[in-house]
Amino acid sequence: MAELRNCPMCDSFFNYTGLREVCHNCAQKEEDMYQIVYRFLRKRENRAANVDRIVEATGVEREMLYKWVRKGRLHPAVFPSLGYPCDNCGHLTNKGKLCEKCQGEMKSELRTFEAAQEFRNDIKRRDRTTYLSDKK
Template identity: 65%
Template sequence: MGELKNCPSCDEFFNYTGIREVCNKCAMNEEKQYEEVFRFLRKRENRAATIERIVEVIGVDESLLYKWVRKGRLQPAMFPNLGYPCDNCGKLTTQGKLCKGCTEDFKSGLRQLDAALEFREKVNKNENTYHKEK
């Protein structure tokens, strides 16, 4: 059973079932815009179009383009200049929530934390093995 929500696009009430984030009217409008964008990108001369260029020519909302790329409806393998913003720095990425740079930064930070914790464990272990002489 769905729950009653406000559509984030038109603010009308709709029955949210977890499938669509917008009401049926807005979903149909988004689908028409998607078809227009896809027709534009299918043309050979437009395959390398950027998000900014698509917004300029078609007039579609940038967030919709990001949503379609994130969901895999517009695939960067076919359209190489498409992506969506990294959740950390905003740089365009094509998979996951973080760009490669932020992913590497987080991994590096975790490795440093692991090394520091390992060092602290060794220090604590060594402190417990020495006995004071009387």
């Protein structure tokens, strides 16, 4: 079921159905910008262009490029210099929310936490030792 929302780009009302986050007019403008960027990147000399070069040459906003890479409209396999910022450190990544370095750090911290948790559980198990006495 559609709900009435304000477009985050132009602040006009539109029926939000879950397909687009913006109104029809802004979605059309986004699509036009995408076509400009895609035509720019299809030229052989521009395929390795980085985000700064694309922004400078096409006038498209950096966040819009990141959005298209996240959604898979611009593939880093085809355009190797593209990516979007890691949610943790801001370094450009091509998949997921975290870059390889942050993923490695998080996995390491998780292993350390799990080892500490296991150590605490072992101590609790040892403290549960019951002693029997011969008193009657």
